Amino acid sequence: MTFFLRITIAAFLSLPFSTSFAVTSKEPLPPIRIAMIDGMSAAFTNAGEAVQRNLQIAIDNINARGGIRLPDGQHPLSLSVFDNKQGVEESLTLLRQVTDQKIPFVVQGNSSAVATALIDAINKHNQRAPDHRVLFLNYSAVDPVLTNEKCSFWHFRFDAHADMRMHVLTEVIKDDSRAKKVYLIGQDYSFGRQVGKSARTMLARKRPDISIVGEDLHPIGKVKDFAPYAAKIKASGADTVITGNWGNDLTLLVKAVKEAGMNVKFYTFYANGLGAPAAIGDAGIGRVRAVAEWHPNVGGKASDDFYQAFRKRYPLAKDDYVHLRMQLMLEMLARAIEQAKTTEAAAVARALENASFSNGFHQALMRAEDHQLLQPLYVSVMQKKGDAGTRFDNEGSGYGFKTERFFESGLTALPSSCKMERH
Known part of the structure; x- marks a missing residue:
């Protein structure tokens, strides 16, 4: 080995460790x-x-x-x-x-x-x-x-989509012999209007004996007091309310109906969260239903593990x-x-x-x-935590939802009129 080569190797080996490591390390890839x-x-x-x-x-x-x-x-x-x-x-x-x-x-x-x-x-x-x-x-x-x-x-x-959700809700209503008078209420934009239209069409086909006794569309996110709407529902004699409301528009609606002393059934898209179960309280037991692709009381180890991993990450009841x-x-x-x-x-x-x-x-x-x-879609009904089929409550409210009907994906699919330009 030549003197020059020995000097070069010795010089390289004498470099600080961090410098030699940087030569082989990689920068993190962009997200x-x-x-x-x-x-x-x-x-x-x-x-x-x-x-x-x-x-x-x-x-x-x-x-x-x-x-x-x-x-x-x-x-x-x-x-x-x-x-x-x-x-x-x-x-x-x-x-x-x-x-x-x-x-x-x-x-x-x-x-x-x-x-x-x-x-x-x-x-x-x-x-x-x-x-x-x-x-x-x-x-x-x-x-x-x-x-x-x-x-x-x-x-x-x-x-x-709304028609798929309404399809399974009206399948449940079809078999509810106590449903005679239905009130429709929703948010005044494309979705809310579609929910009302879909409910009318499907009920007319599946339960022509049911009467639509009232229908309201209200501004989205702007109504602070739903008491006037609750009064109209009460005056109509409705035994059933169908709504696609979500967020505070749903919570405030069910609070107003509860405070008006009504004992109506709610068929909803989103009554299983965002404050709604606590707002409804005991009045919702056996009377409030929601439709979703899943809910915490589906049952089975894989479902329970999924839910409990979420709760471990987000332990606050409000989350x-x-x-x-x-x-x-x-x-x-x-x-x-x-x-x-x-x-x-x-x-x-x-x-x-x-x-x-x-x-x-x-x-x-x-x-x-x-x-x-x-x-698949589930229609679930509100119950007290601890009742059969209701191991978990929602948002620490003491109320949860248990499966009433399960619909395989083949039963939830509806035809499409899409004519897509492909790329």
């Missing part, structure tokens, strides 16, 4: 960003915060497994939250910020009016900017038009509103990105089409023709 555009303030703060919790735990679970595997390595997921104050114009302004930042995935759900505007805007953006296209994943906007006339290759819905579909959505997205080997929107969209999901207690399939997720 795959997801933009949540939804209401995080004002009347629907609690609904937006519930969504954020469900998305974040799903992201944390994926990242704990190492993140998303792409050809250049494993990337973490990250969530950026944009408060649209439940406004359409605010949402479109925020979407421009998202596209300026080149965030490839947008998630939203707590307004069908917002979802409709986002679909139109994303269609136009993706045509203008083919190198930075965006994919829209919808977790709660359930106006059926979004996967029918307004369907888009760039939009996927992970919740059952106890678990949405399986939101966590399912991100799991399916993660698998689609890995299958596509890219975050490019069109490639991920094609990977999502016909993708299936199974976690040991829930199975779902993304229908390619309209990008509507097909999954």
Whole structure:
């Protein structure tokens, strides 16, 4: 060995350890960003915060497994939250910020009016900017038009739409011989109007003997006192109320009906959380029903483990509103990105089409023709915690929901009129 070579090796070995380690270490790969555009303030703060919790735990679970595997390595997921104050114009302004930042995935759900505007805007953006296209994943906007006339290759819905939910609710009402007079009440926007229309159509076909004794649409998120609406329901003689209300609009409605001393049945989309069980109290036992893709008292070890992992992460009673579909959505997205080997929107969209999901207690399939997720639905009835079938309560209220009817995904699927332009 020459003197020069010995000096060179000795000099290298004498370098500080940190310097020699830096030569072989890798910088962390950039995160795959997801933009949540939804209401995080004002009347629907609690609904937006519930969504954020469900998305974040799903992201944390994926990242704990190492993140998303792409050809250049494993990337973490990250969530950026944009408060649209439940406004359409605010949402479109925020979407421009998202596209300026080149965030490839947008998630939203707590307004069908917002979802409709986002679909139109994303269609136009993706045509203008083919190198930075965006994919829209919808977790709660359930106006059926979004996967029918307004369907888009760039939009996927992970919740059952309003007609699917109403279909299973009216299947239960069909067998309820005590339901004779129905009152319809909802929020005055596309979703609320569709719920009323769907209820009328399906009840006329399934139970023509039922009378619709009243119908109201009220401003979304603006009514502070529902006593006048409760008085109208009482005066109508209704024995059953059907509502798609959510958030504070549902909680304040059921409080007003309770305070008016009525003993009516509620068939709802969302009475199993966000303060509603506590507001209803004993008056809801055996009388209030909700429809969802899952609820904590489904039963079985896999379902119990899923729920208890959420409660361990979010132990406060006020945070106890678990949405399986939101966590399912991100799991399916993660698998689609890995299958596509890219975050490019069109490639991920094609990977999502016909993708299936199974976690040991829930199975779902993304229908390619309209990008509507097909999954089972439960109609559950409110009970006291500890009653048969009600091991868990909701939000520490002392009241929970037990399964009344279970509908396989084949029974919840409805035809679509979508004529999609594919990419």
